[in-house]
Amino acid sequence: MRSMRLLKGVAVSVACWGMILPQARLRAADSKPVTKAPAIVDVALQANGSLSGQVLDEQGLGLEGALVSVRQGKDEIAQTVAGKNGEFAVANLRGGIYQIAAGQGMGLYRLWAPNTAPPSTRTALRLVSKANVFRGQDCCGGCTDWIGIATLGVSIGAVVVSSIALSDINDVEDKVDNLADGLGVEDLPASP
Numbered sequence: 001m002r003s004m005r006l007l008k009g010v011a012v013s014v015a016c017w018g019m020i021l022p023q024a025r026l027r028a029a030d031s032k033p034v035t036k037a038p039a040i041v042d043v044a045l046q047a048n049g050s051l052s053g054q055v056l057d058e059q060g061l062g063l064e065g066a067l068v069s070v071r072q073g074k075d076e077i078a079q080t081v082a083g084k085n086g087e088f089a090v091a092n093l094r095g096g097i098y099q100i101a102a103g104q105g106m107g108l109y110r111l112w113a114p115n116t117a118p119p120s121t122r123t124a125l126r127l128v129s130k131a132n133v134f135r136g137q138d139c140c141g142g143c144t145d146w147i148g149i150a151t152l153g154v155s156i157g158a159v160v161v162s163s164i165a166l167s168d169i170n171d172v173e174d175k176v177d178n179l180a181d182g183l184g185v186e187d188l189p190a191s192p
Helices: 003-020 023-030 144-181
Strands: 040-044 051-058 067-072 073-080 087-090 096-102 103-112 124-126
Touching: 003 144, 051 067, 067 087, 073 087, 096 124, 103 124
Parallel strands: 040 103, 051 124
Antiparallel strands: 051 087, 067 073, 067 096, 096 103
């Protein structure tokens, strides 16, 4: 009888812990982010290897003063500042794959040497600088960590208190059983 009560207590404790633990965080920790390769856009270079383009915001307006960085691999090849209407130009580039970034926007571009580009290739580059994107489940700048810690603390306290109460109940039931054995009573009637 005591072992059955202990088994029930363990089952209740495991169920409580299952509800207490932040399951979403556990699933997120196990999952690996799915990344897909960025699309490479073909752009034709003009004479003398110049690349012209425009930096736009999400509404399609030119971003004057945006810093434009042209990188190939780990090396920065060129850097310029977008002028009126977000327009920019970079000269003396060779054909190849480049990473071009401006503001919060970035893309991969295959630049084609003059007169070598396929017919469907663009002649100018348009780069959209997106606003900062924040993803997560933080409701108010860090409060979820405190809420989670407080919830975990209260839950652990509840499990400890219920474990002590269950132990006390088991002790009382053992005393009743011992008293019944001392009085010669086989089985006490159980409550419904």
